[in-house]
Every structure is written in structure tokens, then in C-alpha cells.
Amino acid sequence: WLVRARGHDPVFRTTYECGPDPVGPAWVQLNVRFYLFALLFVVFDVETLFIYPWALAYRTLGMTGFVEMLIFIAVLFLGLVYAWRKGSLQWD
DSSP states (O other), rough: OOOOOSSSOGGSSSSSOSOOOOOOOOOOOHHHHHHHHHHHHHHHHHHHHHHHHHTTHHHHHHHHHHHHHHHHHHHHHHHHHHHHHHTTTTTO
């Protein structure tokens, strides 16, 4: 409280858009659907990060590595089916 600004300047509450005047309010509440789609994207992006090294080392891993990756993909696929049936992927 000793070093903070004394007044509430409305300029600090506006957005900065690289020079032009801001369009719309600075604080916009987003729909939860955006969060859900972002979360699903991250999950399947991480899946890709796991599958790529597995594909490079597939020959040395043998059948055990193949079965483990099938289980991993099946769990993610079941999660996707669950989200789909629950209606989480609908944009209504």
C-alpha cells in the first residue's frame, strides 16, 4: 500500500492491440466450450508426443511395446467416446 498507484486510471483496464484503439471491453468472459476443446487438443497433442518416439523405437520394443501402445491409444479413444456421448463435443 506504500508504493502502489493512488488513483484508478481507466487506461490500465483497457486492452493493448499494437497501436490502434481497443475494440470492445478489456475483460471478456469466454464460453467453457473453448476450454474443453483446448483441453482435448492438449490431450491428443501429448498423445502424438508419446506415439512419435514409440514409432521410432518400434522394432526394438517388440510385441510388448506394441501392446502397451495399443492400451494407451485405447484408453484415450475410450475417453474421446465418453466425451462424445456425454455431449461435450457439441457446440450448441
